Amino acid sequence: MVRRLYKKLFGGVGRAFGLLSHDLGIDLGTANTLVYARDRGIVLNEPSVVALYSDTRKVRAVGDEAKLMLGRTPGNIVATRPMKDGVIADFDVTEAMLRYFIAKACRSAKFVAPRVVVAVPSGITEVERRAVKESAMNAGAREVLLLQEPVAAAIGVGLPIDEPAASMIVDIGGGTTEVAIISLSGVVYSRSLRVGGDAMDMAIVNYLKRAHNLFIGERTAEEIKIRIGSALPLDVERSMAVKGRDTITGLPQTVHVTSQEVREALSDSLNAIADMIRTTLERCPPELSSDLVDRGIVLAGGGSLIKNLDQLLRQRTCLPVFVADDALRAVANGTGVVLQDLSSWLKISGSS
Ligand SMILES: Nc1ncnc2c1ncn2[C@@H]1O[C@H](COP(=O)(O)OP(=O)(O)OP(=O)(O)O)[C@@H](O)[C@H]1O
Numbered sequence: 001m002v003r004r005l006y007k008k009l010f011g012g013v014g015r016a017f018g019l020l021s022h023d024l025g026i027d028l029g030t031a032n033t034l035v036y037a038r039d040r041g042i043v044l045n046e047p048s049v050v051a052l053y054s055d056t057r058k059v060r061a062v063g064d065e066a067k068l069m070l071g072r073t074p075g076n077i078v079a080t081r082p083m084k085d086g087v088i089a090d091f092d093v094t095e096a097m098l099r100y101f102i103a104k105a106c107r108s109a110k111f112v113a114p115r116v117v118v119a120v121p122s123g124i125t126e127v128e129r130r131a132v133k134e135s136a137m138n139a140g141a142r143e144v145l146l147l148q149e150p151v152a153a154a155i156g157v158g159l160p161i162d163e164p165a166a167s168m169i170v171d172i173g174g175g176t177t178e179v180a181i182i183s184l185s186g187v188v189y190s191r192s193l194r195v196g197g198d199a200m201d202m203a204i205v206n207y208l209k210r211a212h213n214l215f216i217g218e219r220t221a222e223e224i225k226i227r228i229g230s231a232l233p234l235d236v237e238r239s240m241a242v243k244g245r246d247t248i249t250g251l252p253q254t255v256h257v258t259s260q261e262v263r264e265a266l267s268d269s270l271n272a273i274a275d276m277i278r279t280t281l282e283r284c285p286p287e288l289s290s291d292l293v294d295r296g297i298v299l300a301g302g303g304s305l306i307k308n309l310d311q312l313l314r315q316r317t318c319l320p321v322f323v324a325d326d327a328l329r330a331v332a333n334g335t336g337v338v339l340q341d342l343s344s345w346l347k348i349s350g351s352s
């Protein structure tokens with residue numbers, strides 16, 4: 001009865017969304033969380049990091065401020081990343097982080113508990129989906145809708161996913177790489193691999209330990225990857241001075257690392273991603289395969305910014321490969337489009 005009345009008044013959930021201005025789209029990423037506020041655009045983009053007092057587990061800092069503390073905290077504070085491999089690794093901390101981000105995003109608006117669209121990896125289990133929903137509800141959301149990340153990314157980069165023709169998106173994030181073939185607003189085939197930027201950082205940490213007896217932290221590894229990491233030889237190879245701890249003497253040490261070395265360190269992760277894309281193409285129905293010959297593959301997510309990765313994937317797939325213009329914000333932009341017209345998107349198989 002109440003529901004019928006509600007429906008009569010608002011014409012369904014889609015239009016109800018349209019009437020409210022506090023609705024949020026959240027890209028709850030392993031590395032970064034972005035919040036899109038309806039009609040306002042992306043209002044928050046911060047690392048998914050929380051610093052806690054180790055004895056009381058009270059939150060000391062979240063986001064940008066907490067990331068600066070990673071690996072540099074005194075004994076009474078721990079800086080952690082509550083998301084791992086694209087999913088919640090620490091429920092309570094994720095909830096605290098979400099509460100902080102939601103409050104920050106709603107700060108300038110009159111606070112009415114928002115409805116929230118959260119992008120989640122396509123490969124997550126039912127238990128993991130429930131954890132995300134519960135976490136967002138406990139963090140202050142009034143209603144939570146989950147949207148598959150690759151669908152959000154495809155919408156965000158403006159692929160014509162509602163056409164009866166295949167579009168392929170590859171979202172390389174911090175924790176996962178998601179590949180999806182989408183046609184008629186539905187996911188025809190998708191795969192998710194728990195390899196992304198974090199695995200690349202770890203590979204660099206391990207490489208330097210092995211090749212140079214140098215122990216470095218995750219943040220330094222990430223900086224090396226971003227500055228001189230590449231998938232194929234660069235026109236002009238580069239090098240950088242890297243500071244860390246000598247694993248033999250135990251003393252601080254500086255080593256010069258070349259882009260060739262970093263490429264070698266990254267090769268396993270990048271090959272795993274290329275293999276997954278090939279497998280996805282092999283499973284693709286033939287009509288859709290032929291669409292991809294013309295339309296190619298679009299890359300999104302921070303990992304797609306590795307130099308020459310598009311070229312490597314072009315070689316491996318023989319298809320055109322493009323890196324999205326706003327690769328790091330594609331998923332959040334996609335949730336924003338969904339917020340504007342929710343009822344149409346509810347038909348997408350990936351949303352719930
Ligand atoms: N210019 C760059 N070159 C290489 N890697 C980059 C660059 N910029 C960002 N990254 C990497 O991209 C990753 C973050 O990407 P993104 O924000 O898309 O991930 P996420 O959405 O948080 O993770 P996930 O989708 O797996 O949950 C990090 O590993 C970061 O080091």
Ligand SMILES: [Mg+2]
Nearest residue numbers: 029173301331
């Ligand atoms: Mg992501």
